[in-house]
Amino acid sequence: MTTSNGSRVIAWDTNCLLAILSARDENHQQTKASYDSHHDDRHVISVHSWLECFSVLTRRPKPWRISPKDAIKTLELSFAHMKIVGLDVAGARAAMRAVQDAGFGGGAVYDAAIAQSVAASGATIFYTWNLRHFTGATSAGLDVRRPG
DSSP states (O other): OBOTTSOBEEEEOHHHHHHHHOTTSTTHHHHHHHHHHTTTSEEEEEHHHHHHHHHHHHHSOTTTOOOHHHHHHHHHHHTTTSEEEOOOHHHHHHHHHHHHHTTOOTTHHHHHHHHHHHHHTTOOEEEOSOGGGGOGGGGTTOEEEOOO
């Protein structure tokens, strides 16, 4: 989808958000380059990815773990320009059915929820380092790609 000002809507998976935040991350440079290349576009994050970032930041082993207060501050400051999107109950049911219809179960439902929520917000490109998690029913018509 292209917005009224001609920009695209770009979505980011948890692993990309974490890579953007940490220069120590092995994927930092590639992810940051992709992120920077979309400076004129609108960005969205699934509420699931947003919460997962908080979880990872606050449970990492020392010395990389940060306090919950600092994690919230980091996320809010770093990604203030990104819209956080999620599914309603009907969307959650649709995600479960899509996973079931594709012959999957378990954690695949979270990936489906992420993909469907960002697609519903108008995203057409979804960046992730876990391509295999977003195949078939979970891709929701997104152009799923690795940064770089």
